[in-house]
Amino acid sequence: MSDLDEIRRKRMAELERQQAMNADQNQQQAQQHMQQQQMQQEMEAQKKQILIQILTPEARNRLSNLKLTKPEFVQQIELQLIQSAQAGSLRGKVTDEQLKVLLKNVSGQKRDINITRK
Incomplete structure (x- = not known):
């Protein structure tokens, strides 16, 4: 049964690596999304200031x-x-x-x- 335990251990390690990679990708996507929202808010604020002036x-x-x-x-x-x-x-x-x-x-x-x- 040691072969079966070895296969399970390898599979479990592989799943953990995939999960860690997915978590990193999700975190990067969240950061990019936040940066895009911040840039959009800044652009809206600039547009509002210009419209107030004109x-x-x-x-x-x-x-x-x-x-x-x-x-x-x-x-x-x-x-x-x-x-x-x-x-x-x-x-x-x-x-x-x-x-x-x-x-x-x-x-x-x-x-x-x-x-x-x-």
Whole structure:
């Protein structure tokens, strides 16, 4: 029975090594995930600071309300505003009325799809 005990011992050692390797991989993945989350939070904070600088409080309020219903659309608008500010094409803060015009222009670019049944 010593052969059977030897096989069990080898198998047990192999399983322990695999488990240790899996634990290391899981720990590395968790660290990478935390780093990605931290970088994303920092980028969001920077974006928020820039928007505070280039938007009036009313315009920021309008964007935050719109973000609840159309987050992808607002993200596109925010990116466009930040790029305009970095390019220097904005003079002063963007007001609520200017933001409304921008929203109409961007939303007007989308195609309306109508389906009619006969």
